[in-house]
Amino acid sequence: MMDLIDLSKIPDADDRFVRFLDDLCQTLEFDHASYATLNPVLGTVQGFANYRPDWIEHYTRKGLHRIDPTLHYGRKSISPVDWDRLERTPHFRSVFDDAPQFGVSDRGMTVPVRGPYGDFGLLSVTRDCKQQEWESLKKKVMGNLQVAAVHMHDNVMQSDLAMATLHRPALSGRECEILQWVAEGKSQQDIGDILSISHRTVEVHLRSGRSKLGALTTAQAVGRAVSLGLVKPG
Amino acid sequence: MIIVTDALNRDRHTDIIDEMYRLRTRVFQDRLGWDVKVTDGREFDAFDALDPVYIIALDDDGHVVGCMRLLQTTGPHMLSDVFHEILDGEPPLRSAQVWEATRFCVDTERLARAGRARNSISYVTSEVMIAAFEYGRASGILDAVAVIDPVMNRVMIRSGNAPYDYLGTAKPMGKVTAMAALMDCSEERVARLRDFSDIRHDVLTPENIVRAAFESARKPTTHDHLPEALRTYLEEQIAAAGSADEQTAAKALAATIAARYAKEDGQKSQSVH
Structure with a gap:
């Protein structure tokens, strides 16, 4: 029971x-x-x-x-x-x-x-x-x-x-790349222009990145990604 | 007409779901040549055992003519477990607000025979997509990632429903290639789909109407056993229907009454013996 x-x-x-x-x-x-x-x-x-x-x-x-x-x-x-x-x-x-x-x-x-x-x-x-x-x-x-x-x-x-012990956030290359640009202070629009993708695509990867890092905000996600060594501090 | 099934209501619709598995066999094994597992003429896999949502389209005659399968991306789903090749070895998306759509198909053979209008390929494709997006929006979903083939991709682009991006690259899969398309689950996209297809009504059809249409297709019985006055009335109702929706409802009513009478006849003959 x-x-x-x-x-x-x-x-x-x-x-x-x-x-x-x-x-x-x-x-x-x-x-x-x-x-x-x-x-x-x-x-x-x-x-x-x-x-x-x-x-x-x-x-x-x-x-x-x-x-x-x-x-x-x-x-x-x-x-x-x-x-x-x-x-x-x-x-x-x-x-x-x-x-x-x-x-x-x-x-x-x-x-x-x-x-x-x-x-x-x-x-x-x-x-x-x-x-x-x-x-x-x-x-x-x-x-x-x-x-x-x-x-x-x-x-x-x-x-x-x-x-x-099982949990290792598996960020894709795109997700890391976008979080890296966020860490460097770029806006979603800027990042879209830099990577030649729509801002909607930037957003969908950001949401996914936040979810994998267990973060509610992008700032939190960047912080965790930095602490895990996935992103270099901006 | 569209019915949405999930673990909570599927016991009432196992026969419709069964027809959907047969449609998937015709499309994914026979037409597209994907390496799918077919058991007794039905294509289903491990992901069907995970209580997914099915969006199922039926034509006016009650045949299953289109479908789609939805799963959360936070848990096991096809792009994470099976189709990762499409993503070029990259991990898949994971989000509370992104669902994965797979096994999206329409019965091109039946619909090509039907020609244009309500039972055309593009009408049914739009109907399934509208239902999926509206259902997703009601559940707080913002985007969908769909595993599709280039033909479906073209149909969607031409129906005011172009993906806003793709993940990874298209990969060979059987006779065709498969790709992962991103679509926003937005009011604007639903509006574009509705404008293109001129679908104005609520696509989610009440379960009893879907069931009556589906059951009448299985029992193409005449209404001969009905009392003459009743039979004439029902036939007049069908003939007088002003719109396709009214006609569907009139046929459904006739089917329900015919089935009821058939049951009572059965009981009578039983009591005689």
Whole structure:
């Protein structure tokens, strides 16, 4: 049987992941956020959440992670799954009927992330609001949510010692070259002109480079690339 | 008409997906000569086991005539695991906001017979692309990298859908070459595609309409067993349809009712025995 591990309760665990979820809720206007991943070696579900402690307690005590459709169906999707698609699955009601009394909305969405080693992560967000508001919120934040989900997942994976040894960012020549020009202070437009490629191509390589380096901003990506010796300081 | 399938709804559409695997055999093995694995007439590989999304196009008669497969680039996908040759040994892109499109094809034989308009090659190609881009946009995707052959590349350039760049270089693959094309998943590109193809409607068709069309193609039964008044009514509805969409809906209704009656007939004869 799978165990559910609240990573924030591990002694000496740093709280940056829960803080990341808090920040995410603040900036993207959600009530709650949670992240879960299945550890294929230990067979455990590991996660973080900023739900009320009594909901986490209830969820853990009842072992709801064993039937929670947001985890078990969510992981098989490649695109974000609105929970309204899961309402008719066998266990949705048994998991979420009690949720409102713990201040948790059953209006939510799960963003699945697939990692390079068959690993996967699930970032879920909820918000208690009307349908129309929910739809417009989704439209507004979907891109940011995708980026946040991959960022969270990659950082959790890299924080794990076993995974960290496997993780070597494989930057392509183009990605290194573009990051090098960024390090030297060139704008995306300049770089496009220098390399005779469209600024859109510059951008797609930059996004990919950021993702591989586990960075949210280009400045962060340059910093990490420099520290890994992939790019010379500008 | 387009149906999007994924791990959450595919149990309801295994027969449509099966037809898609057969279409892929005709295209990638028979026509393009790619080294693909075909089992019982169906082409599918390890990436089909990773719960991808399929964008599947059906013509008005309910035949599968086009498809595309989508995977995230953050996890295992074809350019990282199989097609890396195209990238000249470079590692592939990896981004939360880039999806990979592979096995993009249309049934050129069937569509060439149909000639122009709604069932033409360029119409179905545009329909699949519009569906993929709109579906991607709703999921927060900004770009797609597509593994395509030069013929598909030309069709796309001529349909207001030119890639903005390519990764690596085209590489021989069977009888043709394969290349990795970059396309922005933008409102502007969807608008260009819609202008070119003059597709104005929502291309994602409700599942029940797709299913009825698909099932009626499998059962090209007459409606003879229906009560005469009902049969006349349904035939009139089909004849009176003002647009192709209305006609599809009328045919779907007729098929649903015919199937319902066939089932009841079956039950009656069972109870007699």
